[in-house]
Amino acid sequence: MELVVGILSKLLLTWSSLGSNSGDPTIRAKCLALKSGLNIQNTTILDASYLPVKSKISTLGTCQSTATHSASLCRVQFHTNTTLTSGIDAEAWLPDEWYGRFLGLGNRGLGGCIAYDELDYASSLHFATVASNNGHDGDSALPFFQTPEVLNGFSFRSIHVEAVVGKQIVEAYYGRPHAKSYYVGCSTGGRQGTQAALKFPEDFDGIIAGAAAIDFNHLVHWTGMLSRYLGSPNAASSPSFMPLSMWKLIANEVLRQCDGLDGVFDRVITEPDACDFRPETLLCREDQVSSNLCLTTAQVEALRKIYSPLYGLDGELVYPRYDPGGEGSPLISFTFSGDFPPYTKQWLEYVTLNVSDYNISDYGLNHGALIDSVNAGDIATFNGDLSAFRDRGGKFLSYHGRADPIIPSGNSRRFYDLISRTLSMPNLDTFYRLFLVPGMDHCAGGLGAANFGQLPGTQTQNSSSHNILFAMVDWVETGVAPDSIIGTASDGATRAHCRYPVRSLWNGSAFICQE
Ligand SMILES: *[C@@H]1O[C@H](CO)[C@@H](O)[C@H](O)[C@H]1NC(C)=O
Ligand SMILES: *[C@@H]1O[C@H](CO)[C@@H](O)[C@H](O)[C@H]1NC(C)=O
Ligand SMILES: *[C@@H]1O[C@H](CO)[C@@H](O)[C@H](O)[C@H]1NC(C)=O
Ligand SMILES: *[C@@H]1O[C@H](CO)[C@@H](O)[C@H](O)[C@H]1NC(C)=O
Ligand SMILES: *[C@@H]1O[C@H](CO)[C@@H](O)[C@H](O)[C@H]1NC(C)=O
Ligand SMILES: *[C@@H]1O[C@H](CO)[C@@H](O)[C@H](O)[C@H]1NC(C)=O
Numbered sequence: 445m446e447l448v449v450g451i452l453s454k455l456l457l458t459w460s461s462l463g464s465n466s467g468d469p470t471i472r473a474k475c476l477a478l479k480s481g482l483n484i485q486n487t488t489i490l491d492a493s494y495l496p497v498k499s500k501i502s503t504l505g506t507c508q509s510t511a512t513h514s515a516s517l518c519r520v521q522f523h524t525n526t527t528l529t530s531g532i533d534a535e536a537w538l539p540d541e542w543y544g545r546f547l548g549l550g551n552r553g554l555g556g557c558i559a560y561d562e563l564d565y566a567s568s569l570h571f572a573t574v575a576s577n578n579g580h581d582g583d584s585a586l587p588f589f590q591t592p593e594v595l596n597g598f599s600f601r602s603i604h605v606e607a608v609v610g611k612q613i614v615e616a617y618y619g620r621p622h623a624k625s626y627y628v629g630c631s632t633g634g635r636q637g638t639q640a641a642l643k644f645p646e647d648f649d650g651i652i653a654g655a656a657a658i659d660f661n662h663l664v665h666w667t668g669m670l671s672r673y674l675g676s677p678n679a680a681s682s683p684s685f686m687p688l689s690m691w692k693l694i695a696n697e698v699l700r701q702c703d704g705l706d707g708v709f710d711r712v713i714t715e716p717d718a719c720d721f722r723p724e725t726l727l728c729r730e731d732q733v734s735s736n737l738c739l740t741t742a743q744v745e746a747l748r749k750i751y752s753p754l755y756g757l758d759g760e761l762v763y764p765r766y767d768p769g770g771e772g773s774p775l776i777s778f779t780f781s782g783d784f785p786p787y788t789k790q791w792l793e794y795v796t797l798n799v800s801d802y803n804i805s806d807y808g809l810n811h812g813a814l815i816d817s818v819n820a821g822d823i824a825t826f827n828g829d830l831s832a833f834r835d836r837g838g839k840f841l842s843y844h845g846r847a848d849p850i851i852p853s854g855n856s857r858r859f860y861d862l863i864s865r866t867l868s869m870p871n872l873d874t875f876y877r878l879f880l881v882p883g884m885d886h887c888a889g890g891l892g893a894a895n896f897g898q899l900p901g902t903q904t905q906n907s908s909s910h911n912i913l914f915a916m917v918d919w920v921e922t923g924v925a926p927d928s929i930i931g932t933a934s935d936g937a938t939r940a941h942c943r944y945p946v947r948s949l950w951n952g953s954a955f956i957c958q959e
Contacts, residue, residue, distance in 0.1 A: 471540065472496075474617065475518035484612050486525040490533075493519050504533045505581045507557035515539040515568045518617060524609050526579065530593035532602050533558070534576035536613045537567040545917070546614055546622035547571035548607050548648065550629025550636040551578040554585050554598070554787055562628065565900035569913065572622065574610030578602045578636075585790035590798055592821065599821035600639045603627070607640075607647040624920055628913065630654035630887035630899060631851065634842070638859075639825045641840060645833035650920040652841045652912055654898055655851050655887050658859055659763065659826040661819055663851060665812030666754050666763035668788035670779050672807055673749040677782040684746035688777055690736055694747065695771035697726055702768060707950035712883030712892050713769040714948050714955070716846050717854065721768045723747035756816075757809050764854030769847040773885045776849045795820045826859065828866030830876065839919045840876040841912060841926070843898060843941070845884025847891075853880055860944055871945070878944040879912075879929050893931030893939035904932045928957050 475494040482489050495501070498514045504521060513519070520536040535558060547566045549559045559575045566573040579597025580587035588595040607625065615621045627648040629637045634656025640647050657663055675682025686694075702719035703709050713719055728738035739747075754762040770776070779785060784804050792811060793802045796818045804811075816824075833840070844856040860878045864870065883892020888899050895902040897911030908914040908926065915926040928940040942948045942957035949958045 471518075475520075475538075478518070478520055478613070478617060482613065482616055484524075484609055486531075487609055488523045490521040490523055491519075492521075495519055503560060504535065504558060505556070505577050507555070507582065508560065511560035511564070513537065513564050513567065515541070515564075515570075517567055520613055520617075522609065522613070524605055526597060526601055526605050527593045529591060530579055530597050530601075532576040532579050532597065532605055533581075534574060534606050534610070535560075535563060536572065536574045536610050537563045538572050538614065538617050539567045539570050541570050542572055542618060543570050544620075544623035545571045546607075546611055546625040547573045548603060548610060548625070548627045548640075549573065549575035550603060550627070550633025551576075552630070552632050553583045554790070555632060556580050556582045556584070556587070559633075561900040565903070566628065566913075569906075571626065572610075572614045572618070574606050574613075576602050576606040585787070585794045588821075589794040589800070595795060595821040595823075599823045599825075600643050603636045603640050604644045604647060607644070624649045624917075626913075626916060626920070627651045627653075628898075630656075632657050634658070635660060635825050641830055641833040641838060642825070642827055645830075645836055645838060648838065650839045650841070650916040651833075652843075652898070652916055654843045655845060655848055655853075656825075656842065656856065656859070657851060658824075659855060660823045661816040662754075662763045662812070662826075663855070664788050664791045665815050667779055667785045668792075668804075668807050669754055669809075669812070670750055670766065671783075671785050671788075673746045674780055674782070675746070676784075683740060683742040685782060686739070686743055686746075686780075687782070688780065690739075691771050691776055691780065693726065693736055693739075694723070697721075697723070698768045698771055701725070706882075706948075706955075708955075710883075710891075711772075713846065714882045714950075716767040716769050719768045721747075721751050723751070757813055762812060764852050764858060767846055767848060767852045767854065769883070770845075770849035770885065770890075773847065773849045773890065775886055778850055791815065826862070828859070828862035828864075830863055831867055834867070834875045838875060839916065839925070841879070841916055841919075842877070843879040843881055843896075843912065843929070845886060845888075845890060845892070845894065846880055846882045847884060848886045850886040856880070857944060873925070873943070877925065879926075879941045880944055880948075881931060881941050882939070882948065883933075884931075891933065893933045893937060893941070895933070896929050896931040896941070 472494040478492040496516050518538040525531045549562045563575050579602045625648045627637050634653035637651045637653035675685040706714035723744045726739045750766050753765045756762045796815045844853040846853045884890045884894040897903045908918040910930045919925045947958045948955050
């Protein structure tokens with residue numbers, strides 16, 4: 445308990461007097477009673493089980509067959525009808541040792557998958573935690589095909605229902621309502637958190653949204669265009685294609701040109717926008733043939749396009765450029781395998797055009813314009829008017845890896861600037877903070893100081909300086925906002941991540957945040 449510092453311990457003292465459930469002999473009975481004793485509109489309790497010691501459990505849905513819980517808790521599985529043609533499957537994990545906090549979780553990709561590892565993480569930190577399947581099973585857009593209410597669930601409704609129903613289950617079980625409510629998610633989960641702040645500003649007091657898949661239509665389109673620039677290994681007309689093995693060459697050249705710009709050669713680029721990567725240095729000389737050592741003109745041209753912002757048919761910016769620095773990630777296969785990205789293909793077919801199959805061989809800017817104009821389910825999630833969330837006292841923490849090969853960090857900066865302009869606030873410090881994380885991959889991982897408690901497996905210290913969940917609790921419950929977040933790299937090195945637009949500068953012995 446020594447390590448539980450700061451606000452969590454303070455509130456433990458305050459709230460344990462309200463009656464922690466540990467030591468209550470009727471706790472198991474109380475949990476099992478939820479199975480028949482709960483009457484929540486449109487909701488069926490599928491099961492309620494009391495799990496006193498760490499164990500392996502079976503799961504709902506087809507995404508994974510088993511999961512692990514660590515804390516001693518009451519597990520409630522439920523289904524809620526959200527409309528006549530849609531519903532969610534969800535789980536509430538209610539720890540014995542509870543400090544009055546509710547926490548909702550998001551999903552990933554086109555998911556479909558209950559975030560069991562995150563349920564485990566947050567319930568171990570004593571949050572009453574709820575996660576849902578986002579209204580469908582599996583990681584595909586097929587369930588949205590000609591079922592607009594299932595699409596609406598994915599776009600905006602599931603997290604709201606999870607919060608509304610979850611809070612009722614929490615109150616029924618603990619005999620008192622939650623004191624504060626939180627949300628944590630990354631990628632699609634980051635988009636869901638942003639959508640919650642926009643459409644249901646009352647649901648959460650604090651929202652943590654990482655590497656958010658916001659401006660979703662443009663993201664889906666940009667991913668398709670990157671793949672198109674690269675071409676495919678099978679098409680004779682694709683002299684630009686480079687197999688994944690060749691990206692090592694590109695990764696090394698990006699670092700050769702840009703690693704030292706921040707003052708330190710550590711294979712981490714602090715400011716990718718300062719990197720004016722010139723792929724021409726990799727061109728084969730006349731006497732060379734393309735190989736893992738040099739590139740053809742067509743390949744260099746493809747890289748030029750990949751590292752440039754994407755503009756639409758009308759010349760407007762559609763999406764920021766690929767961040768130089770993420771090429772070493774195994775996740776580059778998501779975009780650069782040579783197969784047209786499945787999320788883009790499925791979104792175009794099942795959601796935009798409402799056809800079961802579409803030949804994407806001529807995919808181009810006009811398809812992006814169509815995806816955007818249909819904006820099915822109001823999925824875009826790119827509206828800078830967070831005034832309702834701000835005015836009800838909501839706090840928002842965003843973070844984004846600067847070596848993210850799936851969603852470029854420039855998009856999170858662009859959203860910050862959009863909110864700034866929309867609300868006429870020169871900076872958003874009072875309610876919204878964005879931490880840019882040099883060298884971090886998508887949501888976690890990479891060579892940077894990428895561990896700061898944002899996800900399971902990234903917790904180093906239970907403190908608000910090193911764990912973004914603790915930082916959020918501090919902000920919401922005591923008004924102390926994080927000026928920086930200290931991340932820890934896999935080798936143990938630490939680095940303070942700065943809130944945008946504060947810069948991260950090398951002072952000769954450490955990176956410091958320069959106000
Ligand atoms: C949910 O919808 C199904 C199918 O329409 C219906 O059979 C069931 O009774 C509903 N459940 C609740 C709790 O409303
Ligand atoms: C219950 O379901 C009905 C119809 O499916 C819907 O109109 C209503 O809003 C739902 N209630 C809640 C609390 O979600
Ligand atoms: C396809 O269906 C969605 C609703 O699921 C709708 O928003 C969209 O307009 C439809 N697309 C076309 C091209 O009709
Ligand atoms: C897709 O369209 C291209 C170009 O129009 C054509 O060459 C190709 O055969 C089509 N593929 C399929 C599977 O129909
Ligand atoms: C953080 O606190 C939780 C719950 O009290 C505990 O299980 C976990 O081991 C702690 N982690 C660290 C790194 O101290
Ligand atoms: C650089 O910053 C670190 C961390 O704040 C500090 O300990 C060190 O003294 C600074 N070095 C110089 C040269 O200012």
